[in-house]
Amino acid sequence: MLGTLYLIPNTLGQNDTSQGNVLAHIIPETVQAMSAQLHYFVAENAKTTRAYLKTLALHHPLAKTIQELQITELNVNTPEAALKDLLSPLLAGHDVGLISEAGVPAVADPGANLVRLAHQHKITVRPLVGPSSLLLALMGSGLNGQSFAFNGYLPTDAAQRAKRIKELEDRSRKEKQTQILIETPYRNAAMLEALAAHCQAHTLICIATDLSLASESIQTKTAGEWKKLLQANMTPDFHKKPTVFLFLS
Structure with missing residues (x-):
């Protein structure tokens, strides 16, 4: 069985985490909970994705520690030949979250190439609601x-x-x-x-x-x-x- 590629929205900028759940009015609770369950991520920038996941973890415990999560980068410098390797967890049956640097993935974002390749391999793609x-x-x-x-x-x-x-x-x-x-x-x-x-x-x-x-x-x-x-x-x-x-x- 193939995994599902989830398209995970990110915030559009820095938020003050001292003011409670700063994601609440930006990212729906169901999307936060779904994102927290994933073990594998493809991200435009691994460092900022870890920062986002740390914010998410304040209200939704992650499936693994930040250090244990597998975060692979996909950005404008990623050669097309490397895209197939990013599908490996999906082909092995694991769900993967594609997350942008800001906003929604695959729109004004290099993630679109991975989404297209996922369709070619008959992998289910699920876009999640978030800010554009x-x-x-x-x-x-x-x-x-x-x-x-x-x-x-x-x-x-x-x-x-x-x-x-x-x-x-x-x-x-x-x-x-x-x-x-x-x-x-x-x-x-x-x-x-x-x-x-x-x-x-x-x-x-x-x-x-x-x-x-x-x-x-x-x-x-x-x-x-x-x-x-x-x-x-x-x-x-x-x-x-x-x-x-x-x-x-």
Whole structure:
């Protein structure tokens, strides 16, 4: 009998563990309990996964000690040839949890390749409920939730980035489609400046920061309004904070 691949959601940032069960309003109790039963994990980062499991263990005893759990890494540097080895526990009949660095696995996450391979081997895949920064941002933006596209990271080269923004804005205008982007947190200011500079003045831009955390902020304004705020040095408090960018022309 084959094992089941559970897709385990993670929090979207650090939480104060002194304030009781900090996972309670983010990760459903049933998902916490299921995650605590597993012996095998595939993680984007083993160190941060151990930290998450330690938080989980405060309210749901783990099946084994942190040291005894088998945590194998799967990230952007993992060669495709190594994926089959990650299936070994599943093929041997053990359940495995695939856990992301933040949010849900296999969405804007290298775990999708393992999920696809699991399907090819007829392994049952069970996605568990948890926070997705992309969907939370879309929900809170007020932009079109009927048609949207996630575009990942834009080019870091200024000229190429400007060209890409204009291409996406043209698509947004023609298809009435919300465009969703992410950026490395220390480049948040540069991304907002680029969007404000290269989008038409009426285009709506949403900046969603620290979603699900106490410092959460979601602001939707036109490109023209953002441009004026930037000129007045009134930027959002998003330096080095996980942020999702959305716009709709």
